[in-house]
Amino acid sequence: DRFPERLSGGQRQRIAIARGLVGNRSVILADEPTGALDSHTGEQIMLVLRDHIDAGAAGILVTHEARMAAWADRTVFLRDGRIVDRSRGDSLRDLLADTAPRI
Template sequence: MSPVLELRDITKVYGSGPDRVHALTGVSLTVHAGEMVAVMGPSGSGKSTLLTIAGSLERPTSGEVLVEGVPLAGMARADQARMRRRHVGYVFQDYNLLPGLTATENIALPLELDGVRAGRAAKAARQALAQVGLADQAGRYPDQLSGGQRQRVAIARALVGERRLLLADEPSGALDSRTGETVIRLLRSACREGAAAVLATHDAQLAAWADRVLFVRDGVAIDQTTPPSGPESLLAES
């Protein structure tokens, strides 16, 4: 079976001349269905850049990205956008919610853009909101929600539909520990149902839920390991 995500020798350079910055240098990562991989490193290490490239939101300077075995470099922009809507769930660090849409409408929009009927999309959105404990906030707008609530709406949007690849940038950053654990359990559940997940985080407790941890520093992958406890142990303990 082909991996859900392959990053092959990815390099990303911003700027030129004396302002040239290597955000990533020769990073490779393979993630199969059912796997959760945490990417750890200090601020500015390249974690977020790795996620945006994995989700086709940015192009690498060099290297190759494959999603479900398909090279992104050979896809037209419209096809990449369609692939993101159908197969990739993305949790942005700044939430990226549309202010003029309610929580339900923000979650339903990608489904509707992909041809799902409005009523069915809204029903799926409400179910996703219930999963993250926000069923009673369905009609509220982003500016009526707290930071933690906006984060959960963003996570519900990433989980709705039949997403094969979940990319999350600090998914528990605005959440208390109890709600953060609920969110991680939902991501693990999606992996058990066949999705692959990549999380950028500096939180060691969050990384302990992953199957593997990729450590990056100054844009370079310096190590890859398995957490000592492992996700199944955490599930068994709680």
């Protein structure tokens, strides 16, 4: 029973993602889908997006977060509107694993 203006940014973002995934879309365009979310909820959103992609949807994700980019099968790095590098998901995941803080 809440009006949109009374929802938090994270709540609005989760609703927008849910609306975007209704109907089993064949293409998913996601611009900073985890930007307003805490890390736990962001991981949950990425799992849902990954499930849709594994089921056959094509996904294009724009993010500034390396840990979210690591979910991708292919990564394209842009600087000033130009492609500066490309990689496969495994290489980015390996890099993050190598540089992650040890607990």
